[in-house]
Amino acid sequence: MKKVFEAIYEGHRIQVENRWFSGEKLYVDGELQDENLGVAFRGTLNGRIRNKGNGSKSIKVALGGFFSVHCKVFVDNILVPSYPIKTMQL
Numbered sequence: 001m002k003k004v005f006e007a008i009y010e011g012h013r014i015q016v017e018n019r020w021f022s023g024e025k026l027y028v029d030g031e032l033q034d035e036n037l038g039v040a041f042r043g044t045l046n047g048r049i050r051n052k053g054n055g056s057k058s059i060k061v062a063l064g065g066f067f068s069v070h071c072k073v074f075v076d077n078i079l080v081p082s083y084p085i086k087t088m089q090l
Contacts, residue, residue: 005071007082012049016061016082018069026061033059049075 007014015027023037026045033047045061060074073082 003069004085005073005082006085007073007080009049009073009075009080014047014049014059014061014073014075014080014082015085016045016063016071016073018043018063018071024061024063026059028059034061 001020003018005016005018012029013027017025017027023035024043024045025032026034026047028047028049034045036043036045043061043063045059045063047059047061048056049059050056057076060077062072062074064070071082071084073080
């Protein structure tokens with residue numbers, strides 16, 4: 001099973017992809033920034049949003065759940081709403 005979550009922050013698209021047996025991936029504006037491989041019931045991913053003025057903000061993603069996967073996205077330690085955008089059977 002594959003589940004994809006999405007959050008938009010200041011015009012940046014944050015996507016988190018979760019696959020039961022091949023792990024999780026974090027994409028920011030289409031660029032892979034972090035991944036966990038293998039089976040896990042909890043995962044953490046980290047990345048950065050780069051601003052035009054050479055600044056950046058940290059991203060932390062927490063994934064977890066037993067019967068269903070839940071995703072929380074934090075940018076500079078502030079929770080950003082994220083929504084599941086697709087689920088597929090593989």
